[in-house]
Amino acid sequence: MRVSVIGTGYVGLVAGACFADSGNEVLCLDIDQQKVQKLSAGQLTIYEPGLPDILQRNIREGRLAFSTDYKAAALHSKIYFLCLPTPPNEDGSADLRYVLESARTLAGHLAGPDRGQNGDDAPLFVLKSTVPVGTNARVRGAAAAILKGPFSVANNPEFLKEGTAVDDFMKPDRVVVGVTDDRSYRILHELYEPFCRTGAPILRMDPASAEIAKYAANGFLAVKISYINEVARLCQAVGADVEKVRQATALDPRIGKTFLFPGLGYGGSCLPKDTRALVSSARGFGLDFLTVDAAEKVNDAQKTWLIPAIVKHFGGKLSGRTLAIWGLAFKPRTDDVREAPSLSVIPALLNAGAKIKVFDPEAMQNIRAIVGDKIKYAENPYDALAKADALMLITEWNEFRSPDWKRIKSLLRQPVVFDGRNIYDPDHLRQMGFTYYGIGR
Numbered sequence: 001m002r003v004s005v006i007g008t009g010y011v012g013l014v015a016g017a018c019f020a021d022s023g024n025e026v027l028c029l030d031i032d033q034q035k036v037q038k039l040s041a042g043q044l045t046i047y048e049p050g051l052p053d054i055l056q057r058n059i060r061e062g063r064l065a066f067s068t069d070y071k072a073a074a075l076h077s078k079i080y081f082l083c084l085p086t087p088p089n090e091d092g093s094a095d096l097r098y099v100l101e102s103a104r105t106l107a108g109h110l111a112g113p114d115r116g117q118n119g120d121d122a123p124l125f126v127l128k129s130t131v132p133v134g135t136n137a138r139v140r141g142a143a144a145a146i147l148k149g150p151f152s153v154a155n156n157p158e159f160l161k162e163g164t165a166v167d168d169f170m171k172p173d174r175v176v177v178g179v180t181d182d183r184s185y186r187i188l189h190e191l192y193e194p195f196c197r198t199g200a201p202i203l204r205m206d207p208a209s210a211e212i213a214k215y216a217a218n219g220f221l222a223v224k225i226s227y228i229n230e231v232a233r234l235c236q237a238v239g240a241d242v243e244k245v246r247q248a249t250a251l252d253p254r255i256g257k258t259f260l261f262p263g264l265g266y267g268g269s270c271l272p273k274d275t276r277a278l279v280s281s282a283r284g285f286g287l288d289f290l291t292v293d294a295a296e297k298v299n300d301a302q303k304t305w306l307i308p309a310i311v312k313h314f315g316g317k318l319s320g321r322t323l324a325i326w327g328l329a330f331k332p333r334t335d336d337v338r339e340a341p342s343l344s345v346i347p348a349l350l351n352a353g354a355k356i357k358v359f360d361p362e363a364m365q366n367i368r369a370i371v372g373d374k375i376k377y378a379e380n381p382y383d384a385l386a387k388a389d390a391l392m393l394i395t396e397w398n399e400f401r402s403p404d405w406k407r408i409k410s411l412l413r414q415p416v417v418f419d420g421r422n423i424y425d426p427d428h429l430r431q432m433g434f435t436y437y438g439i440g441r
């Protein structure tokens with residue numbers, strides 16, 4: 001099948017490359033010329049394990065190409081996957097500008113007499129972006145104002161996770177398709193069927209249910225994280241250990257083990273904006289989405305939860321102190337720093353007078369673009385520690401899990417560890433002479 005993918009960020013690029021890998025002819029469009037140039041040359045613009053291989057192979061074999069030309073994307077196929085940003089407006093609602101503009105531009109190129117005139121060749125706009133309930137209808141309205149012939153708008157929310165995006169796309173838990181007609185369902189079924197051989201269901205539903213399904217999933221994940229973080233606060237207040245409480249809680253299969261890890265909160269391009277959009281969207285229908293609203297409030301405070309402990313440890317002031325920070329990306333195995341806890345921690349520490357030296361395996365460039373030279377960037381994890389007064393872990397990359405503690409102790413001015421993800425063993429560190437601070441332990 002011929003497919004056009006509009007927007008080649010984390011979602012569009014993975015979707016485009018994976019659709020090409022299953023034999024489709026894919027044209028990916030982006031308005032970012034530099035990005036398109038690099039991708040056309042087989043160079044990745046994001047860090048995503050497994051993706052370079054698929055990208056290069058499919059370009060080489062002629063199934064995957066990139067363009068900035070909307071007309072070319074409009075004419076390449078009749079199926080348009082819109083993988084565009086839906087960032088938050090100031091009131092928390094999703095900004096649908098990119099999605100609507102893109103649909104209008106595509107429709108403009110399809111409005112000619114030879115396109116979209118009969119049912120078999122009717123354009124199908126597929127909303128892969130995370131969009132609030134009612135967006136399908138808005139896109140339909142925007143396209144209808146331009147297109148004379150038949151067309152369809154479907155929702156196909158994406159559930160991939162950065163860091164395991166290729167695997168998630170190739171082996172999804174489920175595929176959600178929100179459609180109003182059988183033809184749209186058949187097209188999407190045909191495209192996804194190769195990825196669902198292991199039995200993942202392709203769930204057909206109406207567009208509104210598909211739109212809510214994505215937010216409902218992310219809202220629930222946010223609630224789980226904030227819930228365990230509030231449990232951690234209680235544990236800390238009474239001198240209990242949240243790690244023991246977590247194990248006892250997570251072993252109940254009704255609760256489950258995932259997304260129940262205390263830490264410095266969630267970030268990224270999805271959970272924070274999707275929780276806000278869900279609350280805002282519900283408000284538009286006269287409803288208060290109290291649980292998700294609370295999760296967001298808990299998370300906002302959680303990102304800087306360790307700062308008071310750091311200030312207290314150093315006698316009430318941080319001027320003249322240097323903190324070494326390990327991990328900047330919003331989670332391991334990605335270079336994405338959007339709404340990352342590090343972006344709350346760094347300004348808080350700088351405001352308190354501290355100097356900061358950071359290391360992250362993939363996200364340094366993205367942080368530098370935001371924070372600039374206000375902090376120092378280390379060559380490797382141990383370089384960050386030299387003459388620092390403490391180590392603070394923010395993102396639990398694998399390579400930080402079993403470090404050389406003797407070397408760390410010899411490099412730090414004081415053997416102090418602030419473990420923002422509870423990945424270290426407090427007893428072991430204390431035996432080695434470290435002062436250890438975690439979350440709720």
Ligand SMILES: NC(=O)c1ccc[n+]([C@@H]2O[C@H](COP(=O)([O-])OP(=O)(O)OC[C@H]3O[C@@H](n4cnc5c(N)ncnc54)[C@H](O)[C@@H]3O)[C@@H](O)[C@H]2O)c1
Binds near residue numbers: 029030031098102160
């Ligand atoms: N990143 C994730 O893990 C993830 C997972 C599931 C769903 N989503 C959702 O998917 C959508 C896209 O997210 P993302 O992380 O891929 O975003 P992104 O910011 O990484 O990528 C968006 C791309 O769209 C391009 N773009 C912007 N305006 C354009 C236009 N008018 N025409 C063509 N291209 C344009 C940008 O240049 C960029 O390359 C969002 O709604 C997001 O919530 C993201």
